Amino acid sequence: MFTSTLSRRFVGVFLVFSLSGLAVACEKPAETPLPQETASVSAVAPNQSGSSAGNPASKAAALITVPDVSGMNHQQAQDTMQAAGLYNLREVDGKGLKRLLIIDRNWIQTGQDPAAGSKVSPDTVITLTAVKNGEKP
Numbered sequence: 001m002f003t004s005t006l007s008r009r010f011v012g013v014f015l016v017f018s019l020s021g022l023a024v025a026c027e028k029p030a031e032t033p034l035p036q037e038t039a040s041v042s043a044v045a046p047n048q049s050g051s052s053a054g055n056p057a058s059k060a061a062a063l064i065t066v067p068d069v070s071g072m073n074h075q076q077a078q079d080t081m082q083a084a085g086l087y088n089l090r091e092v093d094g095k096g097l098k099r100l101l102i103i104d105r106n107w108i109q110t111g112q113d114p115a116a117g118s119k120v121s122p123d124t125v126i127t128l129t130a131v132k133n134g135e136k137p
Contacts, residue, residue, distance in 0.1 A: 066126065068116030074130045075104035077112075086126050094131040101130060110137040 064085050069077035074091065081089055093099040094110045101107050111129035114120055131137050 062121060063119040064122055066112070066114055066116055066118045066120055069109050069112055069128065070116070072109050073105050073133075074101055074107035074109060074128065077109045077128050077130075078104065081126055081128070085122050086120070086124065088123055088125050090125055090127045092127055092129045094129045094137050095135065099132075106133050107131065108133055 066086065067080050067084050069080050072080065078089060081087075091101045093101070107130035109128060109130050111127075113127040113129075114124065120126075
């Protein structure tokens with residue numbers, strides 16, 4: 001009986017310490033203030049007023065001439081568009097079969113939208129239409 005009483009006391013003491021530790025662990029930690037922003041950065045630097053909307057030269061400088069990629073393999077067409085600064089590229093199966101252009105070098109460009117020579121902004125979606133090597137458009 002002495003052993004069981006000692007065991008009960010040990011378990012009781014253990015539970016008290018465990019529960020008190022749990023209560024401490026559950027307390028909300030002291031909040032530390034977040035650092036305040038000390039400076040703001042302007043994304044528009046060319047115009048002192050902070051607006052580039054009234055500056056037609058900056059708009060014209062931002063336009064990119066769409067290169068002609070007709071007849072290139074699809075990989076070359078993508079590389080050419082990206083070299084010109086156009087990265088928003090969409091690819092379409094020219095046969096209308098909704099195939100994915102997995103191996104780019106196995107596809108030949110048959111069309112593009114907007115047309116070659118067009119002036120577009122860098123975020124314009126460029127659609128490249130292609131068919132597999134050996135297929136007719």
